[in-house]
Amino acid sequence: MEHKIQLYNTLTRSKEVFEPLVPGKVGLYVCGPTVYGPAHLGHARPAITFDLLFRYFQHIGYKVRYVRNITDVGHLVADADDGEDKIAQKARLEELEPMEVVQIYTNEFHKAMEMLNVLPPSIEPRASGHIIEQIEEVRKILAAGYAYESQGSVYFDVEKFAKDHSYGKLSGRKIEDLISNTRDLDGQHEKRSGLDFALWKKAQPEHIMRWPSPWSDGFPGWHLECTAMSTKYLGEVFDIHGGGMDLTFPHHEAEIAQARAAHGKDAVRYWMHNNMITLNGQKMGKSLGNAISLSQFLSGDHPLLEQAYSAMTIRFFMLQSHYRSTLDFSNEALQAAEKGLERLMKAVEKIDSLPVSASSTVNVAELRANCYAAMDDDLNSPIAIAHLFEGVRMINAITDGKEQISASDKEELKQLFCTFVFDILGLKAEQAAPGGQSETLKEVVDLLLKLRLEAKQNKDWGTSDRIRNELTALGFEIKDTKDGFTWELKK
């Protein structure tokens, strides 16, 4: 493990050399989805970002425990005391059991992750399965004096906490500003301050997701699950906490406060945040109503989509930008990614058949070093990919006989591409013929093209072109080779 990997820590707003708490091991916690709706492109960003981190850490030899939760309770629709949680609301609308809703969207999320070749985390805990742990955290925070009970609910006392510790250091907020911005607006008499957030909420009679607790029948507050579950599986202090930038405040700030209040220490050593996917410059999000679901991308069934895009195209599209930059969606950009990916994958296939020479005119070692250097620099996948494209040019030049490669370099090149493309970037070859074509269809097309070949040999260009043009119109792509043809059916 000679890699010194630099990661951008939101806490210090700078890149830091990553030093694990325990040598050789990494504890990673990432905020997962709230399963009350279909997975959309925005969900894919953190999933892919932290999948890349997970894969890279493992590749360079770390043992990683990656915990990514499923939020299936407690996200209030609005921050109001009579709020109903998102899942219960959805259940009412669809007349389903809340857990049924959770299951449907969890399954959908898993399916989407699999298609995107996102590895399953080591542990995927559900908030609803950790009510006891969350109650325990509430107890500790109450005992430490940083929470108070009010009419069956328990709230975190932000102002009191801020007097003894710092609050707002992750998001750069000042407690005075927060107070002046919220105090006047506080109409919630249960809370002492508008800044206070719920640790435990008493359930209204019609509220169906509820659990017993020392304070009331109710449910845990939205920020608590991550503290409870990260503590349970990674310990009171762990290496990396990730999530979307939109979660820095208040969610992650609340986590920091909860952990400090309950355990007396800062839980997280490195905070990492991925940026947002934008659509016409605006954050793509469910609450904004401009989200395009992943299944819509895969089917092309959305007014803004000119075509369907494969899961690998989406993955590659995201990897071509840095995780801390916003990434703007557009058909043109997706199409560019699709073509680029195809070129990259074709080059990988060519490596095996490269002719070998006594010595190399290409520098594989340098290419390799550049790829690793990019990844070590805060997971700079776009730079790594740029270097891989240099490798593509290298491969093509060798194929054309313009450059030479030795047997050992060829082996190293092969290793490098397989490692980066498949293991680290997590790309995979996709079947050219989705859905599978029948043997009969293949035979018929082959037959037509054989007839065309005969016509060509007879210089009957009229017949030859007619067959090609009509097949093309039907969606077939015909490629002539030296002594024959190949074809494939485009979507």
Added chain:
RNA sequence: GGUCGGUUGGCCGAGUGGCUAGGCAGCGGUCUGCAAAACCGUGUACGGCGGUUCGAAUCCGCCACUGACCUCCA
């Protein structure tokens, strides 16, 4: 209103005080009966105005635009 970001060639998107990012598109070429596909070659862009510097797109200041979060409103 507060906090923190962003502004790069036709599009997407990296990056650095002086040296080619990369992908896609476009253009030119190779190949081909012609195409397609593939491959090769090709682009001196960094919001505006000042300043620092031998030299800034890269550092500083101001301005403009824009985004996220919080707040507000609905």
